[in-house]
Amino acid sequence: MQKEFTFSELNLSSEVFRQKALRWAEQFPQVAYYTGNSLPYFYQGFEDLLAISSQKTVPIPAEKAFDHLTLIANSGKFWCGLLSYDLKNQIENLQTSRPDFISFPEAHFFEPEVWFEFKENSVVIFGKKAGAEQIVDQILALQISEQPSGKATWQARTSEADYLENVRKIQEHILEGDAYELNYTIEFFAENAIVSQVQLFEKLNKKSPTPFAGFFKLNDSILMCASPERFLKKEGQKLISQPIKGTIKRGKTPEEDQQLKEQLFNDEKERAENLMIVDLVRNDLSRSAETGTVQVEELFGIYAFQQVFQMISTITAQAKPEENLATILKHTFPMGSMTGAPKIKAMQLIEQYEAHRRGLYSGSIGYVKPNGDFDFNVVIRSLQYNTQTKYLSYKVGSAITIDSVPEKEYEECLLKAKAIMEVC
Structure with missing residues (x-):
C-alpha cells in the first residue's frame, strides 16, 4: 500500500492532520x-515520519542485540528503533x-505495519495492507480535546550539594590523568504522575522545537x-556525526543574542570541550571509514534554538563497503558527547558517580531505510514515562573538565531543563 493525500483535499492543515x-x-x-x-540544519534534521505496529512484542534479548541489528541492516525493509545507553555493556x-x-x-526495532511520510503539502501513507482511505477516515473522525497534560512534583535524585561534591571528585580524576572530560548527568523524577503523553510531547516540542524531536512508545x-543533537546519519556511503558541546542561554533582545552568541564562540x-569530542568522534568514525576520508566539515558552529545557543561540530567520513548498521554502531556507540574522553574510562566513572540508570537517556532513537541509510539522534532534553508505574523522569548533564566551575555546571544543567520544567 502506498497512497498520497494532499492536505487541501483533506480540508486540514498539515499541523492539525499531524x-x-x-x-x-x-x-x-x-x-x-x-x-x-x-528547522534549517546542516545535513537537515529528522525526516517527518510516523509509524505504528499493533504487535505488543517482547524486546530482543540484550545479548542478541547486534545479531538482530545485522539482520535489520540486510533486510531491505523500513525499521524504527531505539538504542539504550546500556547497550554499551554489549560493546565493552x-x-x-x-x-x-x-x-x-x-535495543529494540520494529517493522511498521503502517507509516506516514509528511511532506509540505501532502502525506504519503505506506503499509503492508490496503486501506489508506479507511485509516485517513479514522484520523479525520478524531476530535482533538485539550486536556491538562499533567503537572509533576519534581524531586532531585542528586542534591545540589552532592552534585557539586561529585564534580570536584571528577576533577580530581581528571587531575590524576584518569580522563580529560566527563559527561556527568543527574535525574529529576516524579512519582505517581498522571500525564497525557502525546499532549505533553506536543507542548514540549512547541516550547522547544528542535531538529531531532520524537515520540516513541514501546508498550x-x-x-x-x-533533542537538538544528531548522533549518526548514513546517506549512501557517507557517515555524518554532529556532536554538541557548548551551551549558553538566549538573550532577551537581538543585541544581547548576538553578544551571547559571540561569547559562546570565543x-x-x-x-x-568541543574539540576533545571532535577528536573522539573522528577516531570512532575512522574504524568504519575508508582511509583518509574522515574530515571535520564544520568546527565550533553556533546554532540557535528556542532556549539556548549550542556549539556544534560536523564530522563526516566515507564508510567502507562492508560496513553496515551493526558494525558502525559497534565502533561509535555510545556517542562521545554523552560519555567523555577517553570513552571507556569515562563510562566507568559515570557508573561510579551517577545516582541513576541512564537507560534511553543519552541513547538514541531513529530509523533505518530499505536501502540501508539511517538517521539517529541523541536522546537529551527529554521526558520518559512508564504508564504502569506512573514514574516520570528527565535527566540533564554537562561536560566536566579541569576548568569547570561546579556551580556554573549546575546552572547549565538547569538551563537545559528549562523547557521541560515549564511544560510539566
Missing part, C-alpha cells in the same frame, strides 16, 4: 514519530547496577524527546 494522526497512533503498542520541525566489558524505573530495553514505556573552555 495532531490527529499522532493521537490515532497512540492506541497502538508501538509508535515512533520523528520530526525535524522544518562494562556493567550497570542502578535500578531502572522506565524499562526501555537495551508501557514512553519517550517524549526534544569561550576557550567550551571550545576545548
